[in-house]
Amino acid sequence: MPPFARFMAPAFAACAILFWTPHADAEKLTLMTGGVTKIIYLPVTLAARLGYFRDEGLDVEILSEPAGVDTATELIAGAVQGAVGFYDHTIDLQSRGLEVESILVLAQSAGLAELASTRVDTPMRTMADARGRKLGVTGFGASTHFLTRYLAQQAGLAGSTYTIVPIGPDNGFVDAMMKGSIDAGMVEEPTASRLLAANAAQVLVDMRSIEGTRAALGGPYAGSCLYAQRKWVAAHPDQTRRLVRGVARALVFISTHSASDIMAVLPKNFVGDNEALYRQALADMIPAFSRDGRMPDGAPQTVLGVLAAVDPSIVPRHVDLARTYTNRFADEANVVSGH
Template sequence: MRRALGPLLVVLALASGMAGAGEAKTILIVAGTEKQIFLPAILAERLGYFRDEGLDVELQSEPSGVRAADVLLAGSAHGVIGSYDHTIDLQAKGKSVQSVVQLAIAPGEVELVASRAADRIRSPADFKGVALGVTGLGSSTSFLTQYLALTHGLRLADLNLVPVGAGAPFTQAMRQGRIDAGMTTEPTASLLLASGDAKVLVDLRTPEGTHKALGGLYPFSCLYMETRWIRKHPEQVQKLVNAFVRTLRFMAGHSAAEIAAQLPPEMLGGNPAIYVQSLAGSKAMFTADGLMPEAGPATVLRALQTVNFAVRNKPVDLRETYTTDFVRAAH
């Protein structure tokens, strides 16, 4: 019986192995699926572009970018849709990760001040002793908040950073008075502005606003992965990048309303009109081709060296924080 079943078992084992290989799930952690800055990930899934590449992608949401990076380094995910500045921060800490496709050239963030506190907080120079909302300690919002304060004459010791997450938790923290100002993304920012609960203090939602506030383009949302995993799985990485490049082309060729029409209702923050309006106003932050802007990494490094002890005291090779090889192949 063993001789008779042997060939059949071999065939079944091979078939099972091939099916498993084709259906292997790729897990990507999104540092907040509700945030417009990470919209290309949701859109790629909704448009079926991952499926077209033969990929089974699972998007998992983690509100804080620093926790998303922790999940990646723990081996529980294959990549993170998060901020490029984590690649620099992690290199300074002895970890090697790379951006494989750049989704945005501006943070897409906005520093808001609660309307009740707008008379006494008129710029980052007034941040001393103020409860400042960030998604998490060590997150990109905390880096940027600290940088804005330091470039306006304050010290890190003057700051009171309060981790409140994003979306609804951020909104509640501001409305309940637990924070007086804070950095958040769209559509949360526009919903707070429309309700009269907040006013804009520093606007990083466009390339122009970012250049004015930070002195240059600040590459932000991207897909980053561990370098050793990239080298071991170049075909899988290429398929992911192909899907994202195709998504960026779709975004560049369609209006904010047409893009929003592809999204599930729960992503629109309960107000589709404001979502479309906010996306139309900040759509220019997304790259049309997925390439890293040439001078962008240096701007990010300069900001991190100002606020991050590890980055300031360790040599960082920017060439090892991103690669354009897969994007160029996609084109």
């Protein structure tokens, strides 16, 4: 089911409320992430844990959905003010006549890895081996869905030659890989490291770093970001400014602290039982986080090119990339912080 078909069906029953401490005089805002424990969405969690939203006079409630496509659904339905997900959703939504924009870029990599299960009879070695295989994604319409299709296409495979299986993130994904019920799948950290450490998977395509993403997708990229409906941003510039400023401070924190320092701020359930594994996964991801929250030059064009390659309904000449992001609030935040 395409994302836009579900825009008026809020799915709060499936949500988890992660952080929300009411403050008497603060303005209430609600954000939704496509899986709050994923390292790629860490800046928003840190902004809440470090009190940066409170410093801005904001009372920010953070909700979590299994996949970014669900986050986009709730944003368009007006159930939340901001979404934390992949930049590609802004382009996909605009192609369907829905105006949203990235107001702060969190990561300059896709932050994803395509892993092959080692628990099947004949493990895949490259994406060209996907013919006749089952490929796991977090959900239909999710970024993992279209990027999986793109990688298969680049390997010369038509969409009809393999099967896409939506399995969600985290434990559901791990279970599917461990049991060999899928041949390969695309997932974020720290789940990728859990599977690799258990020798249940091997890397087919690594897009967790900036360099790996560029090699796989052909240019500079924007992965996770904070985005909102353009009409909401236009009507609430002050709240947007303060929201961005809070998350931008978290980006600075990430760039100036070690993985151990960052972990000390996080809830225990984020880190899990294997602290060493999480620490290494986080340390490897830190360089991919943006330092200033600005859209990387050329990234919108790369993302559009990848999307259009697998979805004929997205016609590049009909997409106005300038309306899918703004650097205005990031620039203002950087001036205030001195960066």
